[in-house]
Amino acid sequence: MQTSADTRGSERGKFTAPRTRFRLLRLGFLKDVSEMMNQGGSTDTITSLEPNPLEKRQVVDPSQGYTSYYTSSIDNGVLFNSTYQQDQRAEHPTRNVQDGSSVPSLASTSSSGAVIIVAISSNLINNTLSLWEHIKTQTSGGYASGGYNNQSQQTHSWNDGNYTSYASHQYPNPNYPTDPNGAYNASAATSTSLQYQQHYNKQWADYYSQTEVSCAPGTENISVTSTSNPLCPIPVTSGYPASISQPPAPYIPPWRPDSSSSELPSVQTGAVTSSNHDGYWNNGAQVQTHNVCAQPPQYQTPNPTYQSFQDQHKSASSQGPNVQYPATHQVPQSYPSSLQTVPQNVPPLDSRRVSQLQIPTNPRIASNFALGFPPTNRDSSTSSAAAKPAYVSVSLPKLNDKALSNDNADSTYKPGMFPKSLVGYVERALARCKDDTQKASCQAVLKEVITKATADGTLNTRDWDIEPLFQLPSVDVTNKDLQSSTPTSLLSKTKRSPSRRTKSRWEPMSEMKPVDKPAPVALHTGNYGGWLHSSGSDKKLSGVKLESKEGGLSGVKFSLADQRATNKSAMKPVKRQRLGDSVDAVDNGDASSDSDKEHSLTQYYSGAITLANSPEERKRRENRSKRFEKRQGNRPENNHFRPKNVGAGSLYARRASALVLSKNFDDGASRAVEDIDWDALTVRGTCQEIEKRYLRLTSAPDPATVRPEEVLEKALLMVQNSQKNYLYKCDQLKSIRQDLTVQHIRNELTVKVYETHARFAIEVGDLAEYNQCQSQLQTLYAEGIKGCHMEFSAYNLLCVILHSNNHRDLLSAMSRLSLETKKDEAVKHALAVRAAVTSGNYVLFFRLYKTAPNLNTCLMDLYVEKMRYAAVRSMSRSYRPTVPVSYIAQVLGFANGLPTAEISTEKYPYVLEECVEWLKAHGACLVADNAGEMQLDTKTSSSTLYMPEPEDAVAHGDASFGDLALGGGAVDVALAVHARPLPYIISLVFVVEEERKRNISAPVCTILC
């Protein structure tokens, strides 16, 4: 076999967790792939043979500027693979091994840029699943011991299996598929991480030779394990530097006792082998630790999923995805516990939180383990008592205590410490979360709420059952509190959140996706940073993340990254909810009283509105509160009279503050509300202030707080030129609209105000607000008031076409267009878009997308996802055998924001990358052809494509809007602090991110600005 020819294979993993975006392909590496994939044809055949076509991925060591990258894929909540790669030198074998591989066609050399590609078929995964079910039903084993035992054996056997092929230096696909269960077990490793270290290479070399020796016992092991004990689909394999100076010996003892008595001999063999080959065992052990660590965030917080997960364990009920979920974790969970027993192993274990980065093992795992599995552990301890009872029983309670005491934040999550109603509350709150990001932030808010309650002493007294749930916050909102607002951290935060919002114009795909993807990287570096000899390059990669972590918000973030991955299956049934809106939302969550809210709102605004604390503002606020006092003062009076005429009383209350009607009080009684001459209430405003916050009228308007037309005009101008964020503008415009309404002003100014507001709303994708404005505008235009009628007819058309999808509405909207209107550029464009949409002509659509006048782009933005998906579906059905990804990227308008319509993927390689990401996130199957170009494997993809999240499909204005403008709290915070225009901030974010990640120079960044 040849060194260059040996790289082939495919990693496949079905993407059911679209949220996890993976950054596997980097530009340079594509080329590498191409070079190495000379035998790509065979990959194809593998693909087509697979019953369940899965995603293929290749990871190649980028010998050019890439520091490192990280891949992970999630299947049904199983953390499959975590390839952590560090760039040492070109010669370092880089490996990316995917889990659950049935056909691990391994081929590798230690020479330049070797690739290992493992083909996985999902049926394997299923198999492991069922195996796990099996395990679960077996009560005898006990997860702690049994699982761990499995793991060790598995590691062993898997390696053996693989290295057998190494040793033989033949590179056929090892005949796993033909093997019965045993083979599966061997290959069922769900997660693999490979570390290659310089000095480790030697070990590899050693290892290769050693494996030949150890091979025989190893294989025996396989058979033993497979028959006696179903294996857990867990982490395996890796080259791991022996950087931790622990002798292998300490690891072995815990292992041995773990194995159930029947298997003891085989394990012994393993031990022997390992002691013979230090490097190997060292690796094995480390790898396992590594893998364990890869999962901690899942256990950080007891979310409902987790709890239910516990329940499931207890009840031993096993359902597909759920089973899988536990399956991955159990072993890792048990592992640390075993580690615990060996004190010198993990000194820092109990002392820090995950967020502290330096911890090899996450105490949360342990704590959760302890919490979640006491019965199991007891079982296991009894069952494995023969071997070494002390180990489990001693360590567990300790762990538990530590977990409880160590971590304040975590302690809030301990179930049992809290009233049941609170647990219910937390569950309810978390159940609303639609994705993991949200969940993470939700947890943060919960934490706050609970901490606050604890501080208040109301924790046990409050009735959590009736406690209103706070609005779902965005991650960033929660982060805000945790973090000092240094620019870097701010930016990094800002970037992290918008991942949800793929639709906004402000989030051209290419810019936003990276935001998501590095998360896993950060996670890893975070976890392993200390002991993984985190090299400089390492840090560089995770750059921003690490920094922000140091800022101290890692807890949230970790769970963010990982829960997204792992909770996926469990999360699915949870109905998506609209994102909560803003900081206000969070504050609402505290169920604070009005004044509290007011206060917090003021606080919130104080950043944005510099005037907020100015004397005038204060005075105004006082006035306003006086108004309320006045009203309240009246109330008792009303009540006093109420016995006589109730209607009058309430009526009076309604109007009292503005019009002192007390003398009319009695005749008011006889008047119905409809009979009141509301026109008489029309006020002439006297307020001279330009800026005014919107406050929903609860009484008739007070002329003193209403601005006359001239002032409103100035106010509009002020808003138009304001550099502040959309929230601020929206608020100001609403107050202007209110003042116009109460003064019955309907003229060109009114139209201007609504138009301005509508435009702002479109810009941020706030369809709800836009619709309000649009309907007002329609009546205003119908009254003959001049404005940008054409522009808004175009918007209206687009809105109907793209979002309501109602043929009748569309027809009536179209038939309403006059000939003259149809000649307008914007309207023409809108009509063309409509034609493209109805005919499904994606080429035309994305061409129009790039040439859209006015804000048409923004509205089209909200349809892009749908259109792309339809296009790829159609392509995968009609093209054979493949379509180049570069073509898809070009035709489907990736590279938005680039100056020219014709983009070359050569010049902007990340465009291609973005497209690849997108395709993967939608379940497409990609392969590389002989020339190394990425291709969409149409036949396979046609059955695997899916729309990742309803949210992406539904162009729901407020939802998407909420993400960025409101839900994307960090954006708000950033804006509030910096008081800069939204696009600017976001582009700033992009610039920083881009420059960090891609070394893209200024031009692109300026475009984004």
Add this chain to the structure above:
Amino acid sequence: MAYVSMGEAHRRITDYLNRFSDAVSYQDGSSLKRLLAVSSDSPSLLSLSDALNVFQDASRLIKQFDKYSQFGEILVPLFRSLQNYRLGHLVESYQSFEKSSNAFIQEFRNWESAWALDALYVIAYEIRVLAERADRELASMGKIPEKLKGAGSFLMKVFGVLAGKGPKRVGALYVTCQLFKIYFKLGTVHLCRSVIRSIETARIFDFEEFPVRDKVTYMYYTGRLEVFNENFPAADHKLSYALTYCNPRSEANIRMILKYLIPVKLSIGILPEISLLEKYNLVEYSNVIQAMRRGDLRLLRQALQEHEDQFLRSGVYLVLEKLELQVYQRLIKKIYIIQKQKDPSKAHQIKLEVIVKALKWLEMDMDVDEVECIMSILIYKNLMKGYFAHKSKVVVLSKQDPFPKLNGKPVNS
């Protein structure tokens, strides 16, 4: 207005009152309905209106006798409505008529047999027609036309009266159809759904039991609704039903049905004879059909543009626009046939550039990417069997039935 003496007026009014009370007491629906048809402009009602305008105190006459005064709630507003109708005050006329009708419904509820169903039909019809006219008047005065909406809610009430177990239930479909007309006119077709649901699901209704004329109308409107929803098989079924049972002599109705049925049939691949279009004066479709036969994209687009307003108003524009794919199919098929004549062995491979060229000839300015996209859609929607090879830019057609006929099935979407 001819001069009417006081005595003559008195005579006419008492005559009307007598006929009314007789019709009710003899349960004579057909004569009663004539007395209620305000907008029918029948000579007897016209002369009565004249008389009412002369003899201002008709309500006193009604009160004089018990046999009239028991229907006073119907008759007094009815007289006012007739009076106003005659004077052209349509809004007032409508308002009075609604009051009268409300009273009539109260009475109708008490009549156990369905003898007055005819009269109720008239009321349902009148209320709609008067409301339409009143709205026109309101609109001309610059006020908000809202009477038809009111008529709609009134008819819902009538529907409620009829939707029972008794013999009156056969009248429900007539009221439903009047409601459809109102909703279609108002553009609030979503309101149809509730009525349709009760007609189609309620056990008390047996669709076959309803009068044919109502069934045809009902099918016509529900068929149109299906056209809006682009549910072509259902639309085809309903409109075909309407066409089958429609009175062959009422050509206007047949034309109305065909106006929707033809686009529906086209979109499931069934083209009509040109003679049919000519017979029912539906020539606006002829170019569309021609374009489909020829694979002439340009002609289709022209035809659509030419009759855009008409098609938009009737609501078939989007349906016709979707025929484009079939036109493309036809075009490719033609290319295929020509290729086959030249070289049968290579006929199933069509180069993209050939298609682009063909479209150029049709003055369709489309570049390779766009045509490629169209090909992809054609294959995706199963209008063409085969695949597209991106590298070589060739459409490779299946050797077996490369252009499947729709055969009454809609294009896959």
